[in-house]
Amino acid sequence: MKNKETVISVKNLKTFFYSDGRCNPAVNGVSFDVKSGKTLCVVGESGCGKSVTASSIMQLLPNNARIEEGEIVYKTGDSRGDIHIEKLDRNGKEMRSLRGKDIAMIFQDPMTALNPVYTVGWQIEEMIRNHENVTKEEARKRTLKLLADMGIPDHEKRIDQYPHEFSGGMRQRAMIAMAMSCNPKVLIADEPTTALDVTIQAQIFELMEELKEKHNTAILMITHDMGVVSEMADEVAVMYMGNIIESGTAKEVLGSPKHPYTEALLRSIPILGRGKGQDLNPIRGVTPDPFDRPSGCQFEPRCDYATKECSNRMPDEVNLGKTHMVRCIKYQEVSKNE
């Protein structure tokens, strides 16, 4: 039995952007745990702060962003002990030794995520040789094996090809091969299949699932697609305007949503087999200006359950059972609709 303990623990993380003297609290106090051998899906509309959360963990934030508060603890499980990522120097040696080696990342668009002027093999070997003291031949041998493991046919030839000679799906496989090359404990995937078509998407998910099982990798999957969540997630965190408004196991969040926003998100996805006539309800209203946020609950202006009380302040976390958390004062009313 493989252990499913926490590898990364994020507590009350606040990452703010500063531009023209104005502050955008893009991530405004989120907490979650990423556990080995499990997939945590962070889901939410565009602009809610998913990518910023991921970049904060990797310390890959742009210069106009800063981690204001909170902690990101990486539990190495070895002699290094617990590492407080938020305290490390952004491009310092320690942070760089974690990046790629302990925590690897893959990005949305494999078309642009690989450097066009180097061969795919070169880019993977670069990663291996950056973290491990191996010879060129050794690195190449490992790269070949990785490409084969990721299901890239003809890998002997593919290794010396440039990214533009790969199809989108193959490119994402190459990205995953690179990310997995140093056996990371955590894999962060920022919308890894948004740029791919549906059949390829399914194959990539299958591959990730397989790697998770085989290496006991912790996966932090970022997506805006509830369909992806239902397919991949062991655990779910729903984000809205910089806050996690509901989290829990996939069964809890998808099966009995307690937050009006989660409920609305689930209502807005088509269900396979119900055909064209089904009632799709897009969430009314638009996401507010991030620089001019609602004073209370961020979802209040668009919420069907909203009362006067909701505009006072952001509701606190309510724990329903061991894993299920919701931030809504009206959650009991939401559950009644089930």
Add this chain to the structure above:
Amino acid sequence: MLKYTIKKILSMIPMILIITFIIYGLLELTPGDPISYLMDPESLARLSDAQIEEMREAYGLNGPFVVRYFNWLFRLLQGDFGYSISSGVPVIDIIKTGLPATLELAVASLIISTILGSILGVVSAIYKGTIGDNVLTVFGMIGVSIPQFFFGIVAILVFALNLEWLPVGGRTDPSVTGFFDRLEYIVLPSLVMGLSMTAGVMRYARSSMLDTMNKEYIKTARSKGLAEWRVNLLHGFRVSLTPVVVLIGFRLPTLVAGSVVIETVFQWPGIGNAFSTAVRAQNYNLVMMLALIFVVMTLFASTLVDIVTAAIDPRVKLEN
């Protein structure tokens, strides 16, 4: 790569035909009897009218335009560029002595501007928004807007006349003096020409580098835990190099124009200098032949740029 190179070189042939055709057309439009510059002026002076008419026939000047053009082109290919009417010297001799000097100056200033321009551009992109970047940007703006001849004259005033560090101008014969004795002559003209081109290269390298550094694969490179210098140079600079090489290709005509100005200012005995003298003397055949050399040189150089671009950017070959 070899196939691409051969294709590029072969594609110059039609271009050269068109260019020579235009040049010949212009040459015929200039005042004066063609025989006066096609033949050695000394022997021409000794000929009677009837003999001159014979020579005309021999040079094919009485045939239709296309025949005249091909006769001329054929003589060009044999190295016969006609004569300079003001000195009576064969044009090919003027080219033979002037071209090495011009190329020497052009290559020196190209190297200076490319290396300095890319380094400064990349540095100011990496340190974007700092004081250093702003200072470089202002210098760049000044550099682009100062005319080369003015820059050249100021340089002569300061470094040659006031400080007396370097000679005012000229060039010594490579067959007579050694490399280091000649160096002092090329320093000033090549620096003036190189620096005045640096500003453009720098601005371009900076924006190209900034553009590259915003790309997703730079984030990928950082996410691999690579050191900043590796991210900047191997991933950023390496990619932004392609557009810079292309830009240098675009600037080759400027180099030619620059060589005319700079060679005149510094009395550098190249074909740019010969060109400006010939224009003033209305020495049309020489002007046209030197113009032809300039155009062909530019064509060669831009073909070379295409080949280099393909060599450093794997994506280019597919598109062609």
